[in-house]
Amino acid sequence: MDVSASADQKDVEWGPFERPLFSDPSVRHLSRVGVVDVGSNSVRLVVFDGAARSPAYFYNEKIMCALGAGLSETGRLNPEGRARALAAIKRFQLLAHGMEATPLTAVATAAVRDAEDGQDFVDQVHRETGLRINVIPGAEEARLSAQGVLLGWPGSYGLVCDIGGSSLELAEIKGGQVGRRVTSALGPLKLREIPGGRKGRRAYIKQVVAELLDQMGSQRDRLFLVGGSWRAIARIDMDRQAYPLHVLHEYRMSTKAIRATADYIRESDLNELRGRCSISSARMELVPFASEVLTEIVSAFRPHDIAVSSYGIREGMLYQQMPQALRDRDPLIEACRFAEAKDARLPGFGRTLYKFIHPIFRAAKPEKQRIIKAACLLHDVTWRAHPDYRAEVCFDNATRANLGGLKHKERIFLGLALLHRYRNKREGTSFENLYGYLTEAEQLQAEILGKAMRFGAMLWLEADAIPGEFRWYPKKRVLELRLSEAAWPLLGEVAMSRLKSLAGSLDATLDVRMTR
Structure with a gap:
């Protein structure tokens, strides 16, 4: 028997987890499972537990590493960010062992897949921690994020927009299925390196969004926002409107509100705003760039309404393994x-x-x-x-x-x-x-x-x-x-x-x- 072929088949069947999470469609309870998401801006550990169809966050920790900072100029991962990410993953491994959430499953996105030393980083992590990182392409990242939205909104329709540090993905969903998907370099870490200041950025953003519109076609349904920068903008929108229910998932914003909040961000003292909205300094640095992107996206795609999703790629990985009988609940x-x-x-x-x-x-x-x-x-x-x-x-x-x-x-x-x-x-x-x-x-x-x-x-x-x-x-x-x-x-x-x-x-x- 070809052992490597068997392992490859297992990878295809169960994806990054390499093991079945929901082997029985009648299952009600999810055994504890941990996911590490190595993003361009942050590295996060999430341990899921609870109801199989609606997993709860048993543990959730994020370290802002900025792996993708400077990538456009150097072609390599940020050295300081790389060291911080490795230290974070070592910590996460120990935590997961204590929580009985091993083996961990890890995925990496734009920064690691684009950097010339990305594979070297993956190899180092495996060598020093035993954790194997799955580097996923942009189209797969878009699909998993869209599936994460479907975990929270079964049968939803519209456009999922997932922003990371170095990239932005779009995916359409309809009738519980993921349709067309595209990826772009509209992540705020890359945008702050665009020459020409705000005017240069706006021209670049407008051009890329126009290309995305050509690829995805007119989308007049709901726009689902996935990603830390979008959630930070939603927090600021809540602050601007003195909205009392500080729950980000399913928070709704109109196109008019997004434009008003973009102006609010531009006119505010960012340090003061950061403290008032409980946003990290590393995240706040990226928010002005992300708000410029969001303003152009809603202007171009003209969605019917806009909803924030706290569910994304990590939840999408769970959804991928669910039998249809479980998804339908x-x-x-x-x-x-x-x-x-x-x-x-x-x-x-x-x-x-x-x-x-x-x-x-x-x-x-x-x-x-x-x-x-x-x-x-x-x-x-x-x-x-x-x-x-x-x-x-x-x-x-x-x-x-x-x-x-x-x-x-x-x-x-x-x-x-x-x-x-x-x-x-x-x-x-x-x-x-x-x-x-x-x-x-x-x-x-x-x-x-x-x-x-x-x-x-x-x-x-x-x-x-x-x-x-x-x-x-x-x-x-x-x-x-x-x-x-x-x-x-x-x-x-x-x-x-x-x-x-x-x-x-x-x-x-x-x-x-x-x-x-």
Whole structure:
């Protein structure tokens, strides 16, 4: 048997991991796995864990090495950056061993693939650490980044724009598939070496973006922004608009906002802005160049809307290995199921609770039904928090947790529903500045959902035992409750008080009966 041929086949089948991560399509849990991303500007270790379809960041560390600094002039990796990158990888190897996340998988992008000493660096890393770095071409980098977006937004359509230190990749996605892909030298490390100052850069950027437009064609759908420089610009946009929910994933920006933020960056004291937005000095040096690129891209491609994605190449590597049956699952629901199984007092009751309260929300659209289901799965996962703070912990967890497939408004709705799971009134919390992002009708709907869960949680029998049945007649404003004889003793004073509070929010008359 040809051993090398067998190894090559394994590489093709499993990609950089060289081993199956999701061998069973029915898998719910991801065994701990570590990825090292050797970029042109930073070297990062991410260790994934948690729900297979919605992996969480067990550990995440980034070192700004600027491997690609000066590459256009010297053709070689930045010597100081190379030393820092090697030291970082040695540290990451030790950390991963302690976390039981070995063997690590490593990929390198533009700087290493373009530098004349890139292979020498790869060989040195392997010699001194045992870690084998996979150097991926630009088209593959674009594909993996696009797959990372699909991990968070199944079935998405639009254009994925991934900016690194030395390159910028574009990939189109449609119906869960990656289409055309291109790479370019529009990374900010290279742009700052373009002669002619800002005028020279603008001419160069305009020319390259025009070429990208010719290759990719008109793209009027959503633009997904992947990469640290885009996330830094999003942070600054949040600062400019005093946006209170500092979650970068799914943050939306308009073309008008991007232009305004580019002006804001140009007119601001960068040191002051850096400190206010918690951006590293190394990253902040590149932000003005990146903002010039983004302004030209949105002007040329004219996207319908613009969304920031925290998922990129590393998540795309996981997505590549997922069986289709796993890809087809909802990442939000999978993450909530995992949280319930790990932290709830009665795992499995969330599904029963959803079935019990569903008649009240029968008219809700499918996109709202999934949020209701997520709330039911999460309704009890923060029970360990002190009772005085449990409601706020619920809200904070929902709005800031690593949950994929959630718009910011949906995060706030979910958080408000879970807050009402533990308290009747939403006034007097530290999150009141976020409520205004929902309409009054949406706030009331979240309140009703929370109170329905608050009452339903009083009717525990067994995880899969439905205690009774709600019937909701919105035109008559009548809420009927039919409780089984076995569940009837659960309708004590506190439970009855919660039921009346739910009816009050529905502006409904109560009709409660026991069924035999």
